[in-house]
Amino acid sequence: MMVSTDPMHQFQISRLLPIQAGGYDLSFTNSALFIAIAVFGIIGFLAFATSNLQTVPGRAQSLAEIWYKFVAGIVHDVNHDDGKPFIPLVFTLFSFILIANLLGMFPYFFTATSHVAVTFTMALFTIGLVVVIGVWKNGFKFLKIFTPSGVPLYILWFVVIIEIFSFLSRPLSLGMRLFANMLAGHVALKIFAGFIPTLAVGLPVIGVFMGGLLVLPLVVGITALECLVAFLQAYVFAILTCVYLNDALHPGH
Amino acid sequence: MEHETASHASGGGFPPFDQIDTFPAQIFWLVVLLGILYFALSSVLLPKLSKAIEDRDDTISANVSEAAAASGRADAAVKELEARVAEARARGRETAARAKSESDARVATESARADAALEARLSSAERRISDLRTAAMSNVSAIAEDAAAAMVEKLAGVAPAPAAVRQSVARVLAASSTEN
DSSP, X not given: OTTTTXXXXXXXXXXXXXXXXXXXXXXXXXXXXXXXXXHHHHHHHHHHHTTTOOSSOOHXXXXXXXXXXXXXXXXXXXXXXXXXXXHHHHHHHHHHHHHHHHHTTSTTOOOGGXXXXXXXXXXXXXXXXXXXXXXXXXXXXXXXXXXXXXXXXXXXXXXXXXXXXXXXHHHHHHHHHHHHHHHHXXXXXXHHHHHHHHHHHHSTTHHHHHIIIIIHHHHHHHHHHHHHHHHHHHHHHHHHHHHHHHHHHOTTO | OHHHHTTSSSOOSXXXXXXXXXXXXXXXXXXXXXXXXXXXXXXXXXXXXXXXXXXXXXXXXXHHHHHHHHHHHHHHHHHHHHHHHHHHHHXXXXXXXXXXXXXXXXXXXXXXXXXXXXXXXXXXXXXXXXXXXXXXXXXXXXXXXXXXXXXXXXXXXXXXXXXXXXXXXXXXXXHHHHHO
């Protein structure tokens, strides 16, 4: 009973297909499996939806277009017309995070986005891309992101220090936010859900009713909340990616 | 917590952090699979989707402008129809007016002819009346001459000269006719 209600067990990574390459362990794990399910699920759905494009769209095409317009809308709202080349990138990040998060809501499924390796890789990639694009587009002027305009000279040095810290904390917060949300949500869900059998075993008869009538509605509510969080975190990641990219394109604040 | 975590393969306390040995594997597969996703999206799927959306927008705007043109044509047709109706109505009014004036003219000529005929008959009747009257008046003077000659002959026993009788009768007649 204790093992099945252990809230941390769901984050256990297991090697499904051990692979060793160049001294590194590149095994195909359950994390990789669910990333692959998310990726090929997205590709499969969009391939199906775009297989027979019509002027008056069917259901799948409608959904795919809403999805595309949603992401393109985020990019356009933040980056305006400069953001067009980044739509595929933001679409990739948003869709992957959304689907990986939602896949994690299924019992016994693995949540790839609840691991720091995954979220920080994406966050570091995003910030790295911001730096690369910023330097490539603006050269030395990219350093302007550390100097907000209209700040008096005598406190500018201090503001620059704050801005540098703020910039360096971006990948940390971007990766940490997603990972922590998914981890905490799933842990909370598991703990509350595990409370039901614990009650049922610990308090015969009364415990069953308490678990069923009090705890189960709470678990249902948390599940709904987690579905919202799954979407919200993907949305936040996409928006922040756009905002950071906007800094790269227009470093002058 | 001790006996719970004891079941973990790694044996640590916090799986998200204590599985650092799996990081290369996680990151490798994440990069590979997201690379595949990005490539599939950017090269095939998203261009198709955005083209479908643009095509629809184009179709809609083309249809809207076509509809606007059709509406303009319909308006023009309505205007033309109204113009034709007005023209037809004007022509009808003109025809009616012409017919009325023609009939008025005919009525006028007819009535003029009828008036003329009546006038002619009236004047001939008047002429006959005056003829009859002058004839009657000459008969009256002859009778009066005879009667005056007879009265003079009876009273005076002398037959008056016919010329004197005619003269005095004419004078009396003229006096009586002026008295009348």
